[in-house]
Amino acid sequence: MVVEKDVLDSVCSYCLLDKEPSELKRCVACKVARYCSLVCQKADWKLIHKSECPILCKLPGVPPTPTRALYQYLLRYPKAGNELDAWSAGLEHHVTDLKKDTKRWDEMVLQSRAAVDFSKSAPSKVEMVTRLLGIMATNAFRATLPDDSPIGLCFEPALALVNHSCSPNAFVMFDGRKVSLRALEHIEKGDEVFISYIDSTQGREIRRKELQQRYFFQCNCEKCTQDYSPYQAFQRAGLINPSKIDALLDRQALDDHATTRIPTMRQMSEDIEGFDRASCKASLLLDCSRGAELQDERLKLLREAHVELTPFRTHEVFAVPPYPTILDEIYLTFVDNERLAAALVVLLFIFFNCDVYNWPKSTHPARVTRLFTIVRLLKYVASLEPTVLVESLAPVPKELLSRLDYISTAHVLITIMLELGPLSHGEGTTFMAQIREEMVDVEEVQRLRGVNVDMLKAGGTFNDLRSLSKYAFDVIEMQKVQKNGHTADIA
Ligand SMILES: [Zn+2]
Numbered sequence: 001m002v003v004e005k006d007v008l009d010s011v012c013s014y015c016l017l018d019k020e021p022s023e024l025k026r027c028v029a030c031k032v033a034r035y036c037s038l039v040c041q042k043a044d045w046k047l048i049h050k051s052e053c054p055i056l057c058k059l060p061g062v063p064p065t066p067t068r069a070l071y072q073y074l075l076r077y078p079k080a081g082n083e084l085d086a087w088s089a090g091l092e093h094h095v096t097d098l099k100k101d102t103k104r105w106d107e108m109v110l111q112s113r114a115a116v117d118f119s120k121s122a123p124s125k126v127e128m129v130t131r132l133l134g135i136m137a138t139n140a141f142r143a144t145l146p147d148d149s150p151i152g153l154c155f156e157p158a159l160a161l162v163n164h165s166c167s168p169n170a171f172v173m174f175d176g177r178k179v180s181l182r183a184l185e186h187i188e189k190g191d192e193v194f195i196s197y198i199d200s201t202q203g204r205e206i207r208r209k210e211l212q213q214r215y216f217f218q219c220n221c222e223k224c225t226q227d228y229s230p231y232q233a234f235q236r237a238g239l240i241n242p243s244k245i246d247a248l249l250d251r252q253a254l255d256d257h258a259t260t261r262i263p264t265m266r267q268m269s270e271d272i273e274g275f276d277r278a279s280c281k282a283s284l285l286l287d288c289s290r291g292a293e294l295q296d297e298r299l300k301l302l303r304e305a306h307v308e309l310t311p312f313r314t315h316e317v318f319a320v321p322p323y324p325t326i327l328d329e330i331y332l333t334f335v336d337n338e339r340l341a342a343a344l345v346v347l348l349f350i351f352f353n354c355d356v357y358n359w360p361k362s363t364h365p366a367r368v369t370r371l372f373t374i375v376r377l378l379k380y381v382a383s384l385e386p387t388v389l390v391e392s393l394a395p396v397p398k399e400l401l402s403r404l405d406y407i408s409t410a411h412v413l414i415t416i417m418l419e420l421g422p423l424s425h426g427e428g429t430t431f432m433a434q435i436r437e438e439m440v441d442v443e444e445v446q447r448l449r450g451v452n453v454d455m456l457k458a459g460g461t462f463n464d465l466r467s468l469s470k471y472a473f474d475v476i477e478m479q480k481v482q483k484n485g486h487t488a489d490i491a
């Protein structure tokens with residue numbers, strides 16, 4: 001497990017938990033590794049830093065993450081360069097495929113030479129080490145925080161044996177230095193375990209391209225061969241007999257599904273060209289927005305992309321790519337711009353209309369993490385002066401905004417998360433600790449307000465949030481492309 005170069009100053013090099021930069025102490029010798037405690041520093045010293053520190057001291061900068069991973073591996077397993085040990089022997093190295101991309105291959109040879117050099121391995125090992133890098137390139141995992149931001153590279157050969165499916169029945173979860181393989185549903189003994197190597201919510205062509213380029217195979221899962229829409233995949237996922245919690249969270253989706261979605265998709269297939277055109281234009285604008293330097297320019301392009309998707313909107317098929325991605329980027333732009341009330345409304349819309357279908361299990365970690373973000377945004381909105389809130393969400397009726405009890409809503413969501421979290425992230429994880437902290441915090445606020453928790457009704461909560469989410473498009477259109485005037489003040 002190696003910390004990603006870009007986050008070295010905010011992640012402990014041993015336990016891989018993210019911290020405030022001021023909470024981490026640098027190794028006085030190399031000034032590269034940072035630790036949250038003496039315990040972590042000592043453990044890392046023993047594990048690898050004792051041999052790595054002298055290398056880092058000599059170098060003018062920090063080497064790329066794959067190079068670091070590679071020489072750390074060589075330092076820890078000196079025999080690995082002679083012949084691939086049993087540990088990694090069962091894994092594909094894809095050298096023939098990798099060589100086809102000359103630029104990438106040259107880069108890999110260079111990284112291998114550097115790793116051989118840094119680890120003082122015999123120069124004759126370069127070829128074997130390049131093969132090892134090939135194994136890492138196609139088998140290592142990106143370690144992430146619950147919000148999916150990358151924090152490191154994890155190479156664990158046993159996990160690397162798990163195959164890919166675009167409708168996986170399991171997932172890999174990172175919690176600091178710990179990595180686990182968790183089930184999304186009941187898996188019978190003898191059934192194959194699948195995880196998704198990529199963002200499986202994207203369209204089939206994008207999924208196939210990415211899997212081919214990065215992992216050198218063509219996916220033949222059911223979702224790919226049948227080219228299922230998110231709505232069909234939702235149906236296949238067996239939510240027809242939902243668990244209690246699925247039913248509570250996805251009631252509307254379940255009701256809508258059979259009566260509206262499937263016929264709509266059939267209708268859509270008759271005008272497939274119109275949808276393809278719209279989605280192509282929107283995707284182009286999305287790409288442009290990623291290159292935009294100014295936030296306002298970015299928001300402008302995203303809103304144009306959103307307008308292009310009008311045919312999707314007319315049919316209310318919001319879970320079909322690229323709609324969810326565009327909404328997600330708009331939401332993130334609002335967060336970056338500190339327009340957090342607007343961000344909440346858009347996120348709620350995504351939660352009810354896209355997430356449900358794209359991750360058709362309420363215990364999916366992406367869904368539970370989303371709930372956590374919603375809780376935090378609700379708490380922020382609760383802290384706003386009512387007039388400021390009404391102003392920043394102008395299209396939403398005043399009555400609705402003042403009727404909602406944001407803290408009680410957050411309270412209900414945390415209660416649900418205490419049930420979902422052990423299934424999605426696991427008991428005893430950092431994430432669960434954060435949920436419990438939020439619970440203590442919200443319970444204290446409720447005690448001061450004199451609100452009786454037992455009176456809360458979860459069903460009502462979701463209806464309220466759904467009503468708020470219905471204003472998402474008005475909020476998107478209304479957010480002026482401007483330098484943040486009063487929004488900055490709120491922050
Ligand atoms: Zn630590």
Ligand SMILES: [Zn+2]
Pocket residue numbers: 027028029030031032033049053056
């Ligand atoms: Zn050091």
Ligand SMILES: [Zn+2]
Pocket residue numbers: 165166167207219220221222223224225
């Ligand atoms: Zn597939």
